[in-house]
Amino acid sequence: MAGRWRGARRPGLVLLAALHWCLCAAGADIASQEYYTALINVTVHEPGRGGPWTFRIDRGRYGLDSPKVEVRGQVLAPLPLHGVADHLGCDPQTRFHVPPDIKQWIALLQRGNCTFKEKISRAAFHNAVAVVIYNNKSNEETVTMTHQGTGDIVAVMITELRGKDILSYLEKNISVQMTIAVGTRIPAKNFSRGSLVFVSISFIVLMIISSAWLIFYFIQKIRYTNARDRNQRRLGDAAKKAISKLTTRTVKKGDKETDPDFDHCAVCIESYKQNDIVRILPCKHVFHKSCVDPWLSEHCTCPMCKLNILKALGIMPNLPCTDNVAFDMERLTRSQAANRRSALGDLASDSSLGLEPLRTSGMSQLPQDGELTPRTGEINIAVTKQNGFEGRSGF
Numbered sequence: 425m426a427g428r429w430r431g432a433r434r435p436g437l438v439l440l441a442a443l444h445w446c447l448c449a450a451g452a453d454i455a456s457q458e459y460y461t462a463l464i465n466v467t468v469h470e471p472g473r474g475g476p477w478t479f480r481i482d483r484g485r486y487g488l489d490s491p492k493v494e495v496r497g498q499v500l501a502p503l504p505l506h507g508v509a510d511h512l513g514c515d516p517q518t519r520f521h522v523p524p525d526i527k528q529w530i531a532l533l534q535r536g537n538c539t540f541k542e543k544i545s546r547a548a549f550h551n552a553v554a555v556v557i558y559n560n561k562s563n564e565e566t567v568t569m570t571h572q573g574t575g576d577i578v579a580v581m582i583t584e585l586r587g588k589d590i591l592s593y594l595e596k597n598i599s600v601q602m603t604i605a606v607g608t609r610i611p612a613k614n615f616s617r618g619s620l621v622f623v624s625i626s627f628i629v630l631m632i633i634s635s636a637w638l639i640f641y642f643i644q645k646i647r648y649t650n651a652r653d654r655n656q657r658r659l660g661d662a663a664k665k666a667i668s669k670l671t672t673r674t675v676k677k678g679d680k681e682t683d684p685d686f687d688h689c690a691v692c693i694e695s696y697k698q699n700d701i702v703r704i705l706p707c708k709h710v711f712h713k714s715c716v717d718p719w720l721s722e723h724c725t726c727p728m729c730k731l732n733i734l735k736a737l738g739i740m741p742n743l744p745c746t747d748n749v750a751f752d753m754e755r756l757t758r759s760q761a762a763n764r765r766s767a768l769g770d771l772a773s774d775s776s777l778g779l780e781p782l783r784t785s786g787m788s789q790l791p792q793d794g795e796l797t798p799r800t801g802e803i804n805i806a807v808t809k810q811n812g813f814e815g816r817s818g819f
Contacts, residue, residue, distance in 0.1 A: 459568040460486040461607030462580045464556075466499075466590060469599040476601075481586050484556075484604070487540065487569035487579035495554045495578045496603040497528035501594045511591070513546050514538035520550050530554040530602050532590060535581070541571040544579050554578035554604060558587020580604055662740045663724045666733045670720075671704040672713055681710060690728050691715035706736040 462484030469476045486492055502510040503519045510518060513533040522529055531547035535557050547555045555577060559566060566581040593600050675681050681696035688695050689712045696702060701713040709728050719727055724734050734740050 458612045459488070459610050460492050461610060462486050462582075463605040463607045464580070464582065465603045465605075467601040467603075468593055469601070470593070471598075481582055482607075483566060483586075484580050484582045484607075485566040485568060486606070487544075487571055487581070489571050489574060490569075490579040491576055492606050493578060494603070494605045495528070495530070496601070497530045497553050498523075498526050499530050499532050499556070499590060499594065499600040499602050500552075501532050501591060509595075512537045513543045516546075518546050520547075520552070522550070528553045530556055530604075532587065532594065533557050534587065535560040539571070540569040540579070541574055544571050544574040544577055548575060548577040552577065554580065556587070556590075556602070556604075557581050558591075559584040578604060658740070659724060660721060662734050663721050666724065666737050666739050667703075667717055667720050669737055669739075670706075670733070672701060673704070675700045675702060689715055691719065705731065706733060707731040 461482070464481035464484045465478055466481065467476050467478045500520050500522065502513050503521055504510055505515055505517060511534040513531065514537045520529075520531060529552055531550075531552040531554070533543050533547070533555060540557065543557060544555045557569070557579070559581065562584045564584075566583060569579060569581055571579060590600055590602075675696050675698055677698050679696075680686055681700075681702065682698060684695070686696065687710075690709075691711055692715045694712070696710075696712075702710050703713045703716050704710055705716075705726050707726050707729050709726055711727070716727065720733065725732055
């Protein structure tokens with residue numbers, strides 16, 4: 425049973441280790457979620473409106489490896505490549521048309537097709553002071569970009585809607601100025617959306633695996649218990665049948681069982697008396713019927729020699745007896761010792777023991793000079809009771 429419980433703990437430890445790994449992976453993802461917001465003011469110099477007008481973008485986000493500093497400049501988009509508009513800035517031939525009178529300019533690029541680092545590095549190669557990357561999914565919020573090795577160029581991400589609004593003005597050759605300022609620091613959330621999904625899916629998978637294993641384990645345990653109960657019932661029925669075939673008789677006066685030298689009942693440690701009903705096993709061992717029948721019903725073996733009475737009587741010879749014989753024999757030994765102590769206590773309560781001088785117990789006179797001549801193999805002990813009973817025992 426201990427081995428089975430040790431085996432039952434191993435899958436639980438594996439599941440806990442897997443869950444710990446999931447949480448550690450989620451924690452690594454959470455650590456990268458701290459970011460700084462970017463406050464962006466866009467000024468559009470649209471002809472025919474009586475002057476420039478400005479709108480604000482509050483949902484910008486600085487890249488993880490970007491300097492968190494304020495920057496301003498004119499917004500420029502990549503030139504078309506082979507007659508096709510280039511919004512991504514991933515091609516090695518990507519170029520920007522920078523007017524001679526512009527000292528600082530900001531590149532506007534769309535997310536996708538290559539890494540953030542590649543986009544930012546190409547803009548930096550053409551001396552842009554900042555890169556604004558707008559998302560390529562309208563229903564997705566901005567993310568914290570990672571772009572190690574891009575130097576001191578500022579990198580900011582905005583939403584697709586705002587990015588396409590600015591791009592629409594640039595495609596009409598309308599001048600757009602942008603100012604990027606540092607907003608607030610947003611600490612890492614307890615769980616990012618991706619981490620929460622990852623941990624949830626991992627937990628569900630682990631729960632399914634553990635539930636399947638527990639179901640299998642308990643099915644096996646129920647099957648084992650049922651099989652054990654069936655065997656115990658078969659053993660009990662067979663033991664009852666065997667007990668009914670064993671010889672019983674009543675002890676009468678003069679029978680060998682009443683002889684003081686005859687072995688006592690090994691179960692109760694009591695001598696046999698007249699009119700006691702005894703059970704005789706196939707191994708010729710004798711016990712009190714009331715003592716041995718409960719034992720045989722449970723164990724179907726002789727308490728002394730462990731003879732299998734089912735096999736001896738030809739009743740289901742292939743059915744093994746119980747495995748608890750060693751434990752029950754130990755219990756029987758303890759009960760026998762307790763009975764002996766009880767018997768000695770009763771004897772001590774109504775008698776006193778004394779050793780008489782060997783001279784008065786019927787032995788020959790000791791030598792006058794006090795020298796004892798031992799006789800090999802013989803010891804004489806005299807026991808005297810207060811009521812005048814005297815007995816001797818010789819070995």
